[in-house]
Amino acid sequence: MPEQLAWSQACENNKGPILEVLRRWLPATGDVLEIGAGTGQHAIFFAQQLPGIRWQPTDRPGTLDTVAARVRLAGLANLAPPEPLDLHRWSREALGPVDAVFSANTAHIVDWAGVQALFAGVAGVLRPGGVFLLYGPFAYGGQHTAPSNARFHQTLRAQDPASGIRDVDDLRRLGEARGLILAEDVAMPANNRTLVWQLGQSRAGDTAARSTRLSR
Template identity: 50%
Template sequence: MQKDKPFSQACENNKAPILEKLAELFKQPGTILEIGTGTGQHAVHFAGHLPHVVWQPTDHPQNAQLARAWIDDSHLTNINSPIALNVLDGKWADLPAIHGAFSANTAHIMAWEEVEAMFHGVAGALPKDGIFCLYGPFSYGGQHTSESNARFDLSLRTQAPHMGIQDIEDIKALGAETGLALEEDFEMPANNRLLVWRKS
């Protein structure tokens, strides 16, 4: 067991409720692409409980090796090595063929142009009827779903003006533009959502 692995308490809190949904949504064998893997806690938890899929972690080149310790420690054979992928760079064609995609807590960290690039890239990589699960906080009609999300949004925008909670209407319009239709919008603990997009 490696010591001092990167650790996110939020991942520990949300991994079980997210897995419950993913187990229903990713029933077929195949490869799941993860965008913005972070520490790797999600990758290890989901791959460990979904043995019929191959998990493909990716992250921005600055963070792509962050997940390495959790993956190595897991000894799971259904997680690929993390790939450096900046959604803006468009190296989507170099990725392995996928049948689904997942990303958590990335849309409010990315600038809008990065969210656009993520949707275009995922839509291009998914097969017809493939699913993209996007987890995180979102606003509705410009309204936050809780006081804590409003405070979180303000703190993000104060840290960096390009960050902030995205509005569902903007994301839905982007989905429509890229051929990803919003099929489900699940309420999740701690004022988060799991948005399920299907490639048309």
Template identity: 45%
Template sequence: MKRIAPAADRNKSPILGVLRPLLPDGARVLEIASGTGQHMIHFASALPTVTFQPSDADPAALESIESYRAEAGLSNVAPPVLLDAASASWPVTSADAVVCINMIHISPWSSCEGLFRGAARILPPGGVLVLYGPYCFSGRYTAPSNEAFDASLKEQNPAWGVRDIDDLSRLATETGFVNEAITALPANNHVLVFRRQA
């Protein structure tokens, strides 16, 4: 059954604007935590020469993704696969880019660590890991709404929360990535681009 996330409709075009120059013709993109599937279909429609592999750890999300995929009929979107970012083994073994939208603040830190380690396993030197969501900068929130959101997340699950760029940069260094770019987008969110080093 198709799910609809209003936020996905609002942010999909701004995110695409950052992704477009990072994904050359022929690129293979793995999306982690594809959720409803709305982002993937939007990106694939706009970038017909790029191949997209959606994934999620939630079987219900996979159903939604497949519904969007079937409806769109795009040849550059593969069937979704079950993938837990925290796992030491992923069903996808190679990609040119890994994209993860709005996941790391609603999952434990182990999932964030798994995301970076998994991306390091499957990306070639020069490949990119692209993250989107709300972040802190050296302990500072970008807006009061993000501070309130962080508190709300931690009330739901103490292992969740808005992640700090400093922590992500350290994790990137540990796993062979360099923080290449930070782009501010609407609603106090940012796109982070990490490039895999040789």
């Protein structure tokens, strides 16, 4: 891999644990759309490890050079060249329908309108029963899960007051309004989580039943 390509140690650290969650939730064959692919390391690794999955990385227009170069070098039949997708201006129909959407470390970067647009876009692009896997740091009931996450939140807010670690309670309401039910909440290394949302019928009884499955 040429050295000039941007590279993330965090991706190397978290890709194995995320893969275990993907293996449990993805169908053997199907389409996955990735939002905010960044360096493309996740896209390459997951496409290599999940050969039945067609992986479509995306990121904001103008930020695709690194992921495009990595995709070219990888030469994987099931990994598509990256498409531009700004989640504030998501043309859902152009990229779907898909069996799953994956996004890592984006919900705390974009503003709240962006998070709302993310959930709306995901609900629009998923096939019925499809899943949305959202990785990153999250808070619960207004509380951070670790002092390092509290510090990270303050750093994000200092850089951009509209950014910051999101509360799972807020995301759960957002999801349920779009028919996305939080089906699993998996602890990840370094105080991160993978939240697994499933598109289905949003009924109060379903929500109560599924909440007992949360692993936190």
